[in-house]
Amino acid sequence: MRQPKVVHAAVGQLGRSFGALLLFLAASCAAPHSSGPNRFEFTEPQMGVPFRIVLYAPDKPTADQAARAAFGRITQLNDILSDYDTDSELSRLSQTAGSGRAVQASADLWFVLKRSQELAQRTDGAFDVTVGPVVSLWRKARREKRLPAPAKLAEALKAVGYRNLVLDPQCHAARLLVPYMRLDLGAIAKGYAVDAALKVLRARGVTRALVSGGGDMVAGDPPPGKRGWRIEVAPLDVTNAPPARFVLLANAGLATSGDLFQHLEIDGKRYSHIVDPHTGIGLTDHSLVTVIAPDGITADGLSTAISVLGPEAGARLVEKTRGAAVHMVRMPGDRIEMAESSRFKRFYEAP
Numbered sequence: 001m002r003q004p005k006v007v008h009a010a011v012g013q014l015g016r017s018f019g020a021l022l023l024f025l026a027a028s029c030a031a032p033h034s035s036g037p038n039r040f041e042f043t044e045p046q047m048g049v050p051f052r053i054v055l056y057a058p059d060k061p062t063a064d065q066a067a068r069a070a071f072g073r074i075t076q077l078n079d080i081l082s083d084y085d086t087d088s089e090l091s092r093l094s095q096t097a098g099s100g101r102a103v104q105a106s107a108d109l110w111f112v113l114k115r116s117q118e119l120a121q122r123t124d125g126a127f128d129v130t131v132g133p134v135v136s137l138w139r140k141a142r143r144e145k146r147l148p149a150p151a152k153l154a155e156a157l158k159a160v161g162y163r164n165l166v167l168d169p170q171c172h173a174a175r176l177l178v179p180y181m182r183l184d185l186g187a188i189a190k191g192y193a194v195d196a197a198l199k200v201l202r203a204r205g206v207t208r209a210l211v212s213g214g215g216d217m218v219a220g221d222p223p224p225g226k227r228g229w230r231i232e233v234a235p236l237d238v239t240n241a242p243p244a245r246f247v248l249l250a251n252a253g254l255a256t257s258g259d260l261f262q263h264l265e266i267d268g269k270r271y272s273h274i275v276d277p278h279t280g281i282g283l284t285d286h287s288l289v290t291v292i293a294p295d296g297i298t299a300d301g302l303s304t305a306i307s308v309l310g311p312e313a314g315a316r317l318v319e320k321t322r323g324a325a326v327h328m329v330r331m332p333g334d335r336i337e338m339a340e341s342s343r344f345k346r347f348y349e350a351p
């Protein structure tokens with residue numbers, strides 16, 4: 001088999017270069033200082049994935065209490081934002097679809113819905129949290145290893161469209177205009193959750209912290225004596241892959257979206273868990289998108305949106321977002337393409 005040649009492309013030269021397929025993210029931190037604060041690490045299952053908190057604190061009780069409060073906040077957000085839990089605030093809102101009722105949202109749900117709709121408008125619906133009916137058909141398809149029936153997809157698509165989710169900014173209420181609409185915040189809720197958890201830690205005086213969960217993370221102040229949290233952006237799986245690279249993250253969010261772990265493969269074609277809301281079809285161009293942004297919710301939303309938009313439109317979106325940068329790897333057909341925005345380079349640790 002021919003080995004792909006590895007070349008990094010700047011935005012503007014997107015598309016034709018080859019590169020390694022996979023980024024793998026891991027955080028590594030400084031060793032504890034004997035005189036300064038100590039490093040503590042916590043992991044807990046939250047929102048269906050392991051969430052991890054790494055923090056520096058003067059002592060164990062301070063660290064334990066802060067982590068417990070942060071995880072508690074994530075649990076609270078899951079109760080509000082989950083589409084798996086039929087009793088969550090989000091699910092209860094979805095159950096009013098087509099009834100004509102406007103439902104007042106909690107501050108958290110309102111914030112996430114508002115940010116979602118802003119991104120939907122900016123991407124002309126490539127990012128769309130009303131994809132629920134279609135996503136649930138693809139989840140079933142993955143379980144049964146069978147493509148969704150076209151007629152069912154067409155039916156589900158009738159209930160998809162961000163313009164049918166109407167937000168009233170006066171009273172923070174939401175109305176779902178079409179019957180069987182179902183909201184899915186899977187593309188943005190974890191980013192918000194890591195932000196919220198970091199906020200809890202900061203409120204307790206723990207500012208040197210990293211919170212991550214399911215491809216989304218946010219960093220607070222760096223570890224003592226460091227410029228940032230060292231996050232590995234490493235290729236995998238390809239023989240002549242470029243060496244592992246690291247970014248330094250401080251007071252910023254980072255999110256990765258891709259179809260590497262969640263996809264359906266039928267007749268050699270791989271369908272992502274991310275769908276194009278205009279067609280209802282899972283993406284097939286194997287992509288891995290890493291976004292750095294001022295906070296977790298921005299990074300999370302953008303990484304999913306760019307997965308749908310593709311490199312050119314995705315890069316334009318990132319360039320127009322303050323403080324955002326993107327690194328993309330795609331494999332349309334048997335070609336491997338890699339590209340990143342100029343700002344992403346600033347985050348690389350000096351070799």
Ligand code: AMP
Binds near residue numbers: 135185186187256
């Ligand atoms: P992420 O891993 O952040 O890219 O989010 C992927 C999840 O977002 C999927 O598992 C779906 O629940 C949901 N989703 C899929 N496609 C879209 C889309 N085009 N816009 C918004 N959410 C989506």
Ligand code: MG
Binds near residue numbers: 255257299301302305
């Ligand atoms: Mg996302």
